[in-house]
Amino acid sequence: MLRYEDITVGQALPARDHTASIVQLFMYNAAIWNPHRIHFDHAYATEEEGYPAIVLDGPLQGDWIGQVVTDWIGEDASLVSFGYANRRAAYLGETMTAGGQVEEKNDDTREVKVSLFLKNAEGEVTIPGHAVVRFP
């Protein structure tokens, strides 16, 4: 069980790698009803729009960094706020690493602020993020 008292500022959240397959990307775009061709039509994405490959959806990658927080807190805390910014594109076949760390603790509200990131294989942060969780 994750307890507020045991959390320290600077502590790393468990990181996780994600490598979307074309099937996973299809399922995601079907689930959110997104017909944007750069996410499933290789010829269109590369020849018409000049991308190196099929483009991973920004909100899918945002979800991956959200999971860093929801997997960490489990049922032990509730999500107060969550945000992310798409800084760089990522493409089908890339392995992205989602992680984060504890930035602040507020003993009055029992809220914990964390910073989040998604990095590519070169170690560049492609999506920074942040979240606040509240403990009972």
Place this chain on the structure above:
Amino acid sequence: MPELLTPEIKARIGDANPTIHVEVTRRDIQKYAVSTGQTARKYLDGDEAPPLFHFGYSMDILPPEKLRKDGIAEDKLIPPLPLKRVMAGSSDTVYHRPIRPGDKLAITRRLKDLYEKEGKSGPLIFVVTEVVVETEDGEPVLNETTSLIAR
């Protein structure tokens, strides 16, 4: 600095799309959970929706012939901008309670702000929209603010 945003464009601030009414199903949550690689049982079983599940509700449901060549539906909320290249997007959500199967939700998207700044390599236009999700009974569920930058 030249004014890119004309009074006509700025008059659109405050406009809202018609409210969308949806009934959340367990199956929809499960599809979203599996496709995003969730590991938590409550998401995979569809007992509760992951934090960004509501994103799909902002997608218009249109036949292919009503879409642009790139597959995207025209976003009628955002007026045509003098800068065309969209370079970054961000999303910030405040949560009041999780979305669960059986919820009847009212979702309203609004153009919250349009402003311009001088960037290092030229002018930038910031487009800020807000999505408000509440139950049909008026209980707040979440507020999402999204921002796009055009250059």
